[in-house]
Amino acid sequence: MSLVVYLAAFVFGMTSVLLFRRPRRAMRNPLTLSTCAAIVLGALVFVCAAPPTLATVNELTGVPNFGAPLTYGMLSAYSCAVLVLLINWRGGTRARVRRLVLRAVAAYGVLVVAIVVLFSLADADTERLTDLDTYYATTPFMREMILLYLVGHSAAMLVMCAVCVKWGREVGGLLRTGLRLILLGALLDVVGFQLAKYTAIVARWTGHDLDFLSTTLAPPMASLAALLCSAGFVLPRLLPSARAQWRGLGDYRRLAPLWSLVRSVSTAPKPPTGWWQLPQARLQWREVSIHDALLALAPYFDHRLRERVRDTALREGRSAHQARLAAEAAMLADAARRAAAREEPPEPTGAYRLHATEVSGTGGLVELAQALVPPPAAPGGAVPPSLAEPEEPHVA
Incomplete structure (x- = not known):
């Protein structure tokens, strides 16, 4: 399971590298910057959620289950970044975009603080690396902390679903394809990850054991959902560039007969030959x-x-x-x-x-x-x- 989670984090990270290949231009573009932020935070969520990472964090801090609020806080930050990305993608006046972004950051900032406070008040001395949500589902303060991070993440995903459905009727081409991928990923997250978590927790409340939904089903569903959302975000931005590069490669090769004929008389500076040249x-x-x-x-x-x-x-x-x-x-x-x-x-x-x-x-x-x-x-x-x-x- 850890391998799947780390692999998802790696793919997430590589996606952000592709988008951030020109740092100066990316830093001036709020949409590119927010897209990279969301993808990087998503990758960090997967890294933090892996059992080996949780065990290392707990050992380094000397606090059992310290990795839980770290992971949940990171997931809340990712949910906030997704909302900020949607706000920048939608666009509008600078004042309106700034106002909506500040509201989202403030709301999820309060959520992260609440998660940390609830964890500090809870009695969670037994380390749990894979089944913390169900093991502590009935523990005071831990119960509220678990529900709080799930509700915060659910709100972001449901908003994303609603926005994708609405925008999908207004746009076409690659943007519509990207929105459909995002919608598919968000729905998979809601059903495969969140609903599985909620069901397993409620089962604990009623004295039943459906822990496998939280420990076995939810993690790979979350990984797949995040990858679909990532593909939806980057597809409209990367595919046109990839097509242009492919056409450039074709023209470059078709010019070979002409270049072979005249290269001996050209006095232009020699082109760079590094493999990194697009x-x-x-x-x-x-x-x-x-x-x-x-x-x-x-x-x-x-x-x-x-x-x-x-x-x-x-x-x-x-x-x-x-x-x-x-x-x-x-x-x-x-x-x-x-x-x-x-x-x-x-x-x-x-x-x-x-x-x-x-x-x-x-x-x-x-x-x-x-x-x-x-x-x-x-x-x-x-x-x-x-x-x-x-x-x-x-x-x-």
């Missing part, structure tokens, strides 16, 4: 370097060659755009060959802009790079006419 950062460096190389190759452009290849492509039935790309690819390959051989540039015939330099983003460069890739050979090994060297016109 695909979009790598793509940006490659894009800048290619544009620099295109400027260096511009004097070697043979526009008569470009016009011949374009006319040939048009006669083969290609569209004007495809013919232009094929012609520019042939001209660029010829320019790279001339520059590598240190030949004299051809006579200038006027200014010309490549299609890749007329469009924003990497789309134009990707098209040019793909135009450099030869199509599969025709049956029998023959080279398709469109790839053959354009013939010089015969002079009569």
Whole structure:
């Protein structure tokens, strides 16, 4: 059981690291900050609730069951952080958000103080690491402390359920998916964790033994519920970025033929090659370097060659755009060959802009790079006419 709890804490912690990967920006964003706070507190709850942690805390403090108010106080702080996150997620005027946040913090601050006071008044000298809630369910002050932390956590989860149901009708896309995951996690927490705890405690009050609900069923249900809520909170924030990075990786790879052709003439600073560089950062460096190389190759452009290849492509039935790309690819390959051989540039015939330099983003460069890739050979090994060297016109 401890392994499951520690694993949930680790996944929680890694989620917060992903959100907090840019600390300066995160510190200026209340939503990111509150999300990270809620996730970190959730991870700490799992760490504190694990029996080995409880035993260590009790031993270090010399107070039997000292880990109980620590865990319950941490759980109350997590419940408060969830409400603060919902408030920041909902948004509104700064004054309104601040007022609601202060109310939530004040209410749960009083709750944490009450938990500590009740524990100090209770007689709980027998250490219980896994069944404290049911063992002390009928003990004065401990009984009230246990009910108080459960009620505080239930209030936060029920508010979360109500908010998710309401907002789910107003939004769509990833935000709605995230709200559904949060709602599923909150409902699982209410039914699998809280209801199991309440049932086991009431059973003790009536002289029955349903401790397994509290000791065996509730912990894994709480772990799963917290992970679902965490996924719901971070999915709308991380998935768009992950998609952008995936597209950047695809463009970075598709630019390889063009970069391989012009990299020798690029004078741009060499891009960093560390494994920590994200695909979009790598793509940006490659894009800048290619544009620099295109400027260096511009004097070697043979526009008569470009016009011949374009006319040939048009006669083969290609569209004007495809013919232009094929012609520019042939001209660029010829320019790279001339520059590598240190030949004299051809006579200038006027200014010309490549299609890749007329469009924003990497789309134009990707098209040019793909135009450099030869199509599969025709049956029998023959080279398709469109790839053959354009013939010089015969002079009569």
